[in-house]
Amino acid sequence: MNRTKKLLCSLSTAAFMSLALPVIHAEAALPVGAQAPDFTLQGALAGKPLTFSLQQALQKGPVVLYFFPAAFTKGCTIEAHDFAEATDSFKKLGATVIGVTAGNTDQVGEFSRLECRDKFAVAADPGAKIASEYQTTMQMKGKTVSDRTSYVIAPDGKILLSYTDRNPDIHIQKAMDAVKHYAADHS
Known part of the structure; x- marks a missing residue:
């Protein structure tokens, strides 16, 4: 193999490994049918605490709870925009949307206003305590954060x-x- 091919092969391997190493999944998420752990967290809606x-929230109907690694990162911003666009549809079906992050928890207020477009609440999970209870954590840059x-x-606390x-x-x-499946079964 010539020198250029060896260099390209080494660079490709290094690039692949750098993508694979920074994130380590620590736990598998709670399964469908499990009882959702109850929690209360501080957060923001439309920038207000x-x-x-x-x-x-479950007293009003089903809850869409989504964990995300960190505010203002590319994937988390895309997801927040998509949930913001869908929030009115979720509300029509009686569901509440809440985003929870263990990463950069000091930015949930701004994130709720800008990226969640004032549509749904975002809560801070310092130390990934709630993410751990939901078995959805990972290591990123040496820190435990919530996985996506x-x-x-359901209102009875069962995971659908x-x-x-x-x-x-x-x-x-x-x-x-x-x-939608829940709403159809309970209408």
Whole structure:
């Protein structure tokens, strides 16, 4: 093999390894049918501070709970925009949307205003305590953060959807399908 091919091969291997190494998944998400752990977190809606209680939200209907790694990162911004666009449809079906992050928790207020477009609440999960209870954590740059996982939780606290994928594109549709299925069964 000539010198250029060896160099390209080495660079390709190094590039692949650099993509594979920074993120280490620590846990598998809670399964469908499991009881969702109750929680109360501080967060923001439209940039204004709020306290989010899962128990209180479930009294109104199903909850779409999605965990994301960090505010203002590319995938998390895409996902927030998509959830913002779908929030009115979720509300028509009686569902509440809440985003939760263990990464850069000091930015949830600004993120709720700018990227969530004032449509739904975002909560801070310092130390990934709630993400750990939901078994959706990963290591990123030496820090435990929430993995990209979406749940739909029925008012009785049972998990109807548990979906983990680093790609944000399918989360909204899977959550919407689960909420529609729940609404059809309970109308």
